[in-house]
Amino acid sequence: MKRMDITIDDIASELGISVSTVSRALNNHPRISDATKQKVLKKAKELGYKPGLSDYGRRLTSLGQIVALVCPHLNNRMYRTALEKLQPALLTKGIIVSAFFTENRSEVEKQIVNKLIEIKPAAVVLSTAVDTNDYSHFNQLIDAGIPLICFNRVNFDFPVPKIIADNYQGAFSAASKLIAGGAQRIGVIVGNRRCHIYEEIVKGIKQAVYKVGRAWRPEYVVNCNLDHSSVEYAIEYLFSLPEPPDAMIVGRPQNALHLVHRLKERNISVPNDIPVVAFGAFEYNMYISPSISTIEADSNLMADELLAKVEEVLLSDGEQVTASTIIIPTELFVRGTSFR
Structure with missing residues (x-):
């Protein structure tokens, strides 16, 4: 089969595999085995495939x-x-x-x-x-x-x-580690509760609390827009509670920076008094002290x-x-x- 309009559909048909597998193989996707990639590349060359809009x-x-x-x-x-x-x-x-x-x-x-x-x-x-x-x-x-x-x-x-x-598992792992380190009251500052990310984070933390036989205390969770003013309010609220948090998990590294600064003003040491963990990568970590502990996906x-x-x-x-x-x-x- 040699013609000018060879597409990845033709390659898939010849090899008896899906079009999406062919596409992934041609784009060197990490989840496609080397054997499949080689098979696809060989067939593409054999058919005279040229990538283009016809695909x-x-x-x-x-x-x-x-x-x-x-x-x-x-x-x-x-x-x-x-x-x-x-x-x-x-x-x-x-x-x-x-x-x-x-x-x-x-x-x-x-x-x-x-x-x-x-x-x-x-x-x-x-x-x-x-x-x-x-x-x-x-x-x-x-x-x-x-x-x-x-x-x-x-x-x-x-x-x-x-x-x-997998924010649920990330939250569960972080909360479990905080609890193992002695945390009794984990404060949480996350975004809109209708957003999947933040719903899963809270579920993961809650499960870690339940796993050690403790009651869930929803007053330690603040949902907000994660901007400066709303995080400022969340910090003020949480640390005005009769029993303030002794560990914190927040939605973004920038929120963690804000939190660490405010805790320092209260003469609260991070991490000695309160450990802090944030969701998401933070490229400026190498330039700040203390650097932010994070939960990240690749x-x-x-x-x-x-x-x-x-x-x-x-x-x-x-x-x-x-x-x-x-x-x-x-x-x-x-x-x-x-x-x-």
Whole structure:
């Protein structure tokens, strides 16, 4: 079979494997075995395959040749890595990745989504704003026939593909370690309780508390927008309780920095008096003391999975893609703010 319009569908058919496996193999995805990669590359060369727009069928003729990445900002390594992976891989196929930043504000998010419905991109990758409570604008996106992939911050009500970090296990591991170190009252500052990330964090901490036979005390959990003023309020509230926390888990490393500063003003030592752990990578850790202990998912692995899912959506030619959920493991990195 030698012709000019060989696609990865042809390679998949010849080898008897799925199109998504071929796509992953050609993009050197870490979860595809070396044997499969070699088999795919050999068959691609044999058939005279040349990557190009023909792989993406009618979707790129009926919709824009743009994939939209909608996320809060690029300060988070996870979003930056996603953009760095998507852009070069898709650009070689004639597809541009455009990033749109919500600034963690739901009203900005709605404006962006409404404009994207007009533009009709080939696909939208979305991580919701921290204060989003009304998700109707995403339903409008789906109703418009624009493929949606949820990434990191997701809503499980949407029947779309999702790539998330295992925040439940990360929270459980961190809380268990804090409890083993002597913590009796873990204070928690996280985002919107309707957001999957923060719901799972609280569930993980709660399970660690239950595991040692203690009662759950919800007054030690503050849900907020994780901006400066709301975190300031959360700190003031928690440390005005009759029995203040003796350990803290917070939603972002920046919140941990804020917290450490405020505790220092109260003559509370971190980690000797109160250990602090935050969710998410923090690239400035090497420049601060004490450095922040963090719970992180591998941003490269999340970006690899995202790229594979975007490829699958673009190759679907308008057909429904399975609304699977890919969960990436998290790891606890113990640094200067923990453990006693």
